[in-house]
Amino acid sequence: MFSIFKWIVGIFLLFSIGFAGIVGISNYYGSKKAARTEVVQNENLTKIPVDEEKEETISLVGDSVSSNDADNQEVSSSGENDEEGAKNKVVEESISEDTFDTSNDEKIEHSPVKEQRNTVLLTENEIMEIIEMNYYSIFTTMRETDEKYNWTVNQEEPVYEIVEPELLNNVTKNFAINEIQPYFKDFFCECDFGVLPYLLELDIRMDIIENTEDFFMIETIQSADELNGGDRIILTAKKIQGNWLLDEITVHHYYDYNNYTIQSIELSVEEATKLVQKNAPSYQYSKTVTLPIQDQSSLNGEVTDVYIYENGNGEVIGIEEVNGYSRYDQERLR
Numbered sequence: 001m002f003s004i005f006k007w008i009v010g011i012f013l014l015f016s017i018g019f020a021g022i023v024g025i026s027n028y029y030g031s032k033k034a035a036r037t038e039v040v041q042n043e044n045l046t047k048i049p050v051d052e053e054k055e056e057t058i059s060l061v062g063d064s065v066s067s068n069d070a071d072n073q074e075v076s077s078s079g080e081n082d083e084e085g086a087k088n089k090v091v092e093e094s095i096s097e098d099t100f101d102t103s104n105d106e107k108i109e110h111s112p113v114k115e116q117r118n119t120v121l122l123t124e125n126e127i128m129e130i131i132e133m134n135y136y137s138i139f140t141t142m143r144e145t146d147e148k149y150n151w152t153v154n155q156e157e158p159v160y161e162i163v164e165p166e167l168l169n170n171v172t173k174n175f176a177i178n179e180i181q182p183y184f185k186d187f188f189c190e191c192d193f194g195v196l197p198y199l200l201e202l203d204i205r206m207d208i209i210e211n212t213e214d215f216f217m218i219e220t221i222q223s224a225d226e227l228n229g230g231d232r233i234i235l236t237a238k239k240i241q242g243n244w245l246l247d248e249i250t251v252h253h254y255y256d257y258n259n260y261t262i263q264s265i266e267l268s269v270e271e272a273t274k275l276v277q278k279n280a281p282s283y284q285y286s287k288t289v290t291l292p293i294q295d296q297s298s299l300n301g302e303v304t305d306v307y308i309y310e311n312g313n314g315e316v317i318g319i320e321e322v323n324g325y326s327r328y329d330q331e332r333l334r
Contacts, residue, residue: 120213127216128202130237130244134170135200138180141166142187152188160184171246172238179249197222197231197251204274204324214239221265223275223324224295230254230323232265254323255299262302264322272307272319275326283309283317293320294327308333 122130141163151158160181167176180187183195199222210217217236224230234250252263269285276283286308293304304322316334318327327333 121211122216124206124208127208127211127218128206131200131202131218131235131246134237134244134246135235137170138167138196139198141170146188152190158185158188168245172240175246175248194228196249197233198228200233200235201275203278204271209234221267221271221324223265223267223326224254224320225325230265230325232263255295262299262322264304265324267319267321267324269307272321272324273309275319275324276309276317279326280309280311280317282311284311286310286316289318289333291318291332293322294325294329295323306333 145163145166146152146158149158149162150156163184164176164181167180171180179196186195200220201222202220204223205219205221207219208216209219215236215238217234220233220235222229222231222233230253232252232254234248234252235246236248237244238247239245252265254263254265255261256263269288273285276285289306289308290303291306293299293302302322304320306318306320306327309317309319316328316330318329318333319325320327
């Protein structure tokens with residue numbers, strides 16, 4: 001009997017322990033599931049206000065940028081939103097600086113290299129030296145080449161192709177082809193007239209019309225004498241591969257023999273005084289009178305202003321305004 005009772009008690013204890021284990025396991029997994037559900041719910045509850053806060057912040061940033069007043073806009077009134085608003089403000093300022101910063105453009109526009117290039121210009125004396133060196137070298141080249149080949153002595157026809165390479169040391173191809181080649185033979189004819197003006201009076205007039213780092217244009221004159229002159233001359237030069245070369249020359253004679261009209265060189269009294277001082281420094285300006293142009297071979301009694309200069313001995317010189325001609329007809333000039 002006692003043995004049967006022990007078995008019954010053992011079986012009862014075994015079932016009790018098994019039932020308790022099942023209940024414990026069930027409670028464990030139930031509590032774990034509940035905890036997980038609570039965590040999920042808490043996460044959902046946390047996410048909702050965060051998303052709403054971001055939407056509110058983005059809306060505020062958009063409104064701030066569109067009103068162009070981001071620096072003074074208050075993004076949030078709460079402690080947490082103040083921190084988020086400060087971050088957004090920094091982002092806005094960064095975007096504004098990147099978008100509207102024009103400092104680089106200003107640096108390029110006011111580049112010191114560009115300003116330096118614009119200031120590298122020739123002085124008046126430098127322009128004068130370039131013109132005189134290149135212009136009178138044309139005549140020197142012609143004379144030396146003629147002496148070398150004896151074209152004039154042997155009455156042979158000069159060859160332009162021989163001279164051109166030397167000419168291109170002083171003039172451009174454009175100048176050589178248009179101003180020298182068509183009249184090349186006339187340089188060796190020993191004629192009274194000149195193909196080009198034989199004298200550029202840069203010391204009397206040198207008006208700089210244009211002056212850049214690689215180009216210049218000037219106006220000068222050749223005053224009239226018994227054979228030539230009375231010209232207003234426009235001359236240009238270009239800087240090519242570091243060398244200054246004459247490029248074009250335009251000569252306006254005071255009398256147009258094609259249209260029979262006068263084109264005065266408009267000599268001023270100051271320029272006339274320079275002419276007189278070069279040749280007769282003892283003469284001083286006295287007055288201006290109006291007289292017929294002295295060269296009447298092709299004219300019809302046209303008149304001009306004449307600047308009168310006198311010396312201490314009662315002698316006078318007249319300089320015609322129309323062409324710079326010096327006249328000495330004492331009775332008419334007094």
